[in-house]
Amino acid sequence: MLVELKRYKSNKDYTDGMFFVDGNFICYSVEDEGRSKKVWGETRIPNGTYNISLRKEGKFHKRYTEKFKAYGKDWHQGMLCVHNKPNWVLENAGMSFQYILIHIGNDDDDTAGCLLPGMTAHADRNFIQRSTDAYKLLYPIIRDALLAGEEVTINVSLL
Helix, strand or coil, rough: CCCEEEEEEEECCEEEEEEEEEEEEEEEEECCCCCCCCCCCCCCCCEEEEEEEEEECCHHHHHHHHHHHHCCCCCCCCEEEECEEEEEEEEEEEEEEEEEEEEECCCHHCCCCEEEEECCCCCCCCCCEEEHHHHHHHHHHHHHHHHHCCCCCEEEEEE
């Protein structure tokens, strides 16, 4: 399965984009801004192709297991983690990140390099809405492919 994150607006504070799965638009995204040198919590991941896997440890996994238990005990199977090295590391363009997740949030203050989905985006400001709804749409598509043994990659690029 191919997930694409197509970035369409980038400025000094944040980056707007769109998630596609196998060519189909799913939802919008917001991330931190791009930089040539990483600043922790203020830098988006570089363009590139990475793996997505289910990470079944950490505070987000525990919190989301509880948050989504009403959807059934098997709904949340781990956080969607974007990486290209062991131990959940992502390296590219001379920068190194760890634990880059796709998770719920509304603006770049809710992320430390992670990818935030949203159902609506605002062209004039750093804000997406209905992030939980977008996550509930995007997550099971990727989760089910991973649980079926399918390799899932994400290609991150500027439009």
